[in-house]
Amino acid sequence: MSDTTPQLPPGPDAPVTSPAIGRDEWVARHLDRRLPPRLGILHERLQNVPWFAWLVLFVAAASLLPAITSSGYVRRVGFDTVLYMLLALGLNVVVGWGGLLDLGYVAFYGVGAYSYALLDSPHYDIHMWSILSIPLVVLIGAIVGLLVGLPSRRLSGDYLAIVTLFFLQLFQTVATNGDQMFGHNVTGGANGLLNVDPLDIFGHDIAVQHEGVFAVAYYFIALGVFAVVFVALRFVNESRTGRAWRSQREDPLAAEVMGMPVNWLKLTAFAFGAAVAALSGSLFAALNASVFPLTFYFVLLITVYTMVILGGQGSQAGVVLGAIIISVLLELLREPSHARDLFYVLLGAGLLLTFKLSRRLAIVAAATVAFGFAAHAIADAIDHSWVAGTAGAWASGWVIVPERLASWVAPVSYVALIAAALGLTLVRGLLRTVLLVPVLYLATFVWENVMLAKPEPTRYIVLGVILVALMIVRPNGLLGEKRVEVV
């Protein structure tokens, strides 16, 4: 039929075939150039799923956690994870959107926790309703944020980092010595504040323990708060305030000249982050019924920063994902029985990321295990006690685990592993692939014999290794947008 249809002369709306001024061929034809049909369309469709659909899906999935397990421990970990998610969302405002390196962030978390503890505890015998005290705590957090921001609003980068770090130290000092503040006991000093009230609904306490198990209510409250904070911050980010925050992050001078009051914007970003941190702090204090100064210190600061950087600063979904990964990882690594297998999962994932699904992946994996079996057999032949120790299910038969480790083995193998891993970065091509096999084997040996025995330092070492590896592969974090610093 179509070839018999008479050709109509091109109308005024017909596409222009000759290049014209103001016309852009690249834009006009971009659809022809997208990825191979199905993959490209799928990719675009996934990108077009609105954020609130993902949020609803996520919150719905997260609400199923208490239904899946009745373990109080798991629920408690879930609650802590949601708190971390909140903290990461707040830090994302300051660092991700505001571009302000705020190293005093966890002090605001502490300010929130202490404020709640003072408003709801026998310390001053004030027992405010949660519905009043929590908004008050958020307000206090925001005001303290503004006050800390005021002297530092003209600073940026390293200078701001130092000033805020100083504030964290100041908070520590005040909280630790606050039991003799001008002769008054305000913060309880190193002993902290105890017997803090749980959350309540108009005066009716919500017990933290329900029949001896962690109460689900707290998990749901935290999840609800998280959803509200997520949406609220999202809306702010998509408003003129959010655009101005990000503009001054990109180029403060250009933003100022384009009519944006940069100093004020920095202050508000600071205050918003501080308010979210304070809100999380009040939930923390209510759940734990006590606050101590040392909770709000460097380890927590580094952990929250790791979450934001790993997930991708600037992306809300990213920092939430980062918080979940880090929080769950830290918890799994605490328990050697969980951590044992986790190592092999991480190792496999790392190899998969490096080699994709290629033949080299299979060769390296097979060679490592074969190398292991050979080494194991030789060690067994020389002295059976060298392999008589108990290895994990994944390691039995090929990783050498002696019955009793000579005292020199641990430090030597540990240092050798670090040296070998660093040395590996200096060689290229086939040699690297070949040398990877003994290094991987050494890593499994160190893991089974040295690191598993000391879970507390190990968790942070593993975290550091993951962070280093990921920052090399994806400098913008898991879900962070590609970014350019200077062009």
Next chain:
Amino acid sequence: MSLLELRKVTLSFGGLRSVSELDLVVKEGEIVSLIGPNGAGKTTVFNLITGVYRPDDGEILLDGRNIAGLAPHRINELGVARTFQTLRLFLNMTVKENVMAAAYARTRAGPFRAMLRTPGMRREEREIERLAQERLAFFGERLMGYRWNQPAYSLSYANRRRLEIARATATRPRILLLDEPAAGMNPAETHEITELISRLRKEGGYTILVIEHDMHCVEGCSDRVVALDHGVKIAEGPFEKVATDPKVVEAYLGLGGTARK
């Protein structure tokens, strides 16, 4: 009626006089070009007008009001917008957001109204978006459709220059300061920029002060030319007069230039 007037504006950096007792008048609806060799102080004049630098002495009057010493964002609010010689876009934001961000000073909804998404805030947001689309549409298809949601760093050099102009106009200025809009452009693009400057006045109603090195561009678009050298005004008037002025030729080519002539 003069929209912008500089009276004996002086600025020194240490012992160096960058701008010296400069008088400059730009009338409403005029296109004035500022020319001069490198280091003449042209961009410094822009920095003084926009409040990036505070003059040591002298007055800068916008519509009769002294704006010297005000914060840059206040000066922008009063109706002065500029582009930068070395592009300063918000690179990691989308093309549309770059323009929308510039509507900040002309809009009111704060973060709390944004959280609640009040009807007023949403109306304002729609207006900002419409404004951005309109400003980007000024450049034909170049910054349209697909490009709106692309990050600014993905744009070509010429398109970045166009986006800077779009961003500056989104602040709804009365006077537009363009700092070398044709720098780094090829001849066809330079020609397009020349036409664009005229269109900006005709369709946008802006008064324009432009720094430009490309003499075809200066000749094609400006009503009046002001030549600077070492921070001092050395010539002023229509293009033909300024271009042949011995002082200007000397500033560009040195004394030998006039001698060979």
